[in-house]
Amino acid sequence: MSRARVPERARDAFPDRLEAAVRRLATPCVVGLDPTPEILPARFLPRAPTPARLAEAYLRFGRAVVEATAGIVPALKIQIACYERLGWRGLRAYEETLAAARRAGTLVVADAKRGDVPHTAEHYARAHLAPGAADAMTVNPLAGPDSLEPFVRACGETGGGLFVLVRTSNAGSSAFQGRSGDPDPLCERLARAVARAGRAVRGRNGWSAVGAVVGATHPREIARLRSLLPRSILLLPGYGAQGAGPRDVVAAFDRSGFGALVVAARRVLLAARGARDVERALEKAARAFVAEVALAVAVNPT
């Protein structure tokens, strides 16, 4: 690699690219692609599900999701854990699904939740934010603010984006991230660190490339975390299957309808299970998701 020049930045900053896509499609909705044998429509499921055959099935299903949702949602969030479970063949299917989304003009958030000491974090940043890889990735900040630096640097160089875990959507998330009665809960310290890290990588629109993951299952905390993260785009998982509804996410958005992404996975993917026309069913479910969120959040065209 010693002779490679620092590549010229091939694309605009992530917040600018994301905003353009969100305004064009007039929705902050993101479909989550989390393939499992249980979620695959019957026509995709191999009879003898070896890792090789499942990886092929995930790729075919992923392409169907890409086709069905292109031009409806600005981005897909792909859950790498589902692919990693199948070993290297799964990771190859992930990479090919990512390439299909890029060809379709859909942005991709690699839901990888990677994080490590700085020396090692550098490898994860380059793996997932290199040109040709994802548009943005999720990151786990537990190791400390210095562990975010390689990811932030990669964003500056490649036009990538981050969503750093601040408040996860699971039932047990309060144990470490926030305790009632704690005057300075970890989620708020994480939010302040994310805001600080994000100052160095702003788009032309003023939004930072360093966003945060805040579970839509904590509606009462969204406004507080939004105020600590005034320039960070919030990725809101937990909508639908995990119980949050359209009203729960409103506080994450600015008056123009930008500033956050609402993610639903199972609610869209499961619509395909019994369907005769899988792509049609996925498209219909994605449109229903978009329409439901539009009742609460109106995105201005500019």
Add this chain to the structure above:
Amino acid sequence: MSRARVPERARDAFPDRLEAAVRRLATPCVVGLDPTPEILPARFLPRAPTPARLAEAYLRFGRAVVEATAGIVPALKIQIACYERLGWRGLRAYEETLAAARRAGTLVVADAKRGDVPHTAEHYARAHLAPGAADAMTVNPLAGPDSLEPFVRACGETGGGLFVLVRTSNAGSSAFQGRSGDPDPLCERLARAVARAGRAVRGRNGWSAVGAVVGATHPREIARLRSLLPRSILLLPGYGAQGAGPRDVVAAFDRSGFGALVVAARRVLLAARGARDVERALEKAARAFVAEVALAVAVNPT
């Protein structure tokens, strides 16, 4: 997968397997395998380092490390980030390196630092602790105690082990994990959660399959965390290149010399850089590492 029966446990519990290996070789030393283009000896480095060629080079180098250290150290810690950086070909090289270590009788800790909400954590647990995968893996607990459950369940079923991040070795680790003056720092809350989670999966020797990562760079905290984690094996990174020495790790061990693993990566791997006989140089460096730690920690044969 629906017709698969729950497999019978193919191997003893991780703490029993690890103790047998540590006592047989009379050392708690673990070599870290973190391949990068900068660390590869010249004879392994391809002239035009494409991901495919680098993946092949990492596999050849990994096999050399396995051969050179077999019968000297009980386990290798393989840094998945280095392989993941190369994409699916890298992950294939990781899997083949892991298989080489198994054939050589060396245990493998997959340093993956995975973690997610329970539904997703399940995929990571199955990816890395399935029969044929690693003997143990590192896990990030930020999402909450419920996010550890799928990993703990997998340990019970497959005889795998965990090392949960409690106190990382990097300079910025105190920002979130521990603050001077905080009466209840996060690292201690994490330690108590690890101790609780580990009660369900004990070996015949009384040690838990759920261990913890505690940076050797925090020698003054090791004794305190040991007392909160009386039955958890501690994985101690940060030895050597990151500044910790043999005296810094003593408090992690019991009187018989068990209870912790000391990890060094660069200090061993870099010995091969200018060497004419790479395997000989790696073997010599591994033996020097073992001898140095033996000055501070004596492992009883039984």
